[in-house]
Amino acid sequence: MNPILLDVPLQIETDRLIIRAPLQAGEGNVVNPAIEDSISELKQWLQLFQSIPTVEEMEILLRNAHIDFLKRESFRYLIYHKGTNEFLGTASLHAINWKISKCEIGYWINTKFSGNGYMTEAVSELTKLGFQLLKFRRIEIRCESKNTKSRKIPEKLGFELEGILRNEDLSADGKTLTDTCIYAKVN
Template sequence: MDPIMLDLPSQLATERLFLRAPLLQGDGPIVNEAIRESYDELRMWLPFAQTIPAVEETEINLRKAHIKFLERESFRFLIFHKESNHFIGTASIQGIDWDIPKGEIGYWINTKYSGNGYMTEAVRELADLGMSHLQFNRMEIRCESENVKSRSIPEKLGFSLEGILRNEDLSADGKRLTDTCIYAITG
């Protein structure tokens, strides 16, 4: 089956959160505000956060993510708290290989919401979407070995640490070599 024919929900719900695909317009300001609020932490780990983007750049990025969602190339979800409707962060299924099939989960959270288990809850939902609904044979989470907060999520969710690739990538700022942890679940 051509992946474009997949019936995929544009919104998911967990106990405390709802995750929805980016809309064609209007999400840029809230996502940009979260990037600004979390800049010091995000820039340590994420290449996209080396400079604070303009709101328009964030809006363009989200519109492109929406197109990729429709084309079934990647599935980015914006995470909101159910009760307050506050934007918390993003989580995505990306790096999809439909021949295997498999995908990789990526995520970031607004710093003021970290430490509450929200991202673990969101990633659990995406792992379930990938393994159950999309029938992936493999889901990965890759993160820098020194990013303890990011590593704790796959560890809590029962992903296996399959290996650490030494000197495999550059740090987010491109100034030093880093080690990459590869976590996975398989079906």
């Protein structure tokens, strides 16, 4: 089946979360304060956030994410707390290879909400979506070996550490070589 014909949910709900695609104009205004709250942590791990983007830059990024969602090239979701409607972070199914039937999951959370299991809950739901609806045969989570918070999520969810690629990538600031952990689940 051509992936463009897949009915991919625009919103997923869990006990505590609403996980939805970025559809509304103006969501850059919602995401940017979370980046500001978390910039010191985000800049350690994500090249994208070496500085705080403008609201306009974030709006463009989210609108492009929506286009990629419609084209079935990646599925970025915004994560909100169900009870308070506070924006928590983002998670995505990306690096999709439909021929192999695999993808990666990426994520980040506003630092002030870290440690409450929200991202583990969101990644668990996206893993189910990937295996059950999208019929992926492999889902990976890649992160820098020193990013212990990020590594805890695949470990809690039963992803297997398949290996650590030494000197495989540059640090987020582009200054040093880093090791990359590859976690995976197969279906």
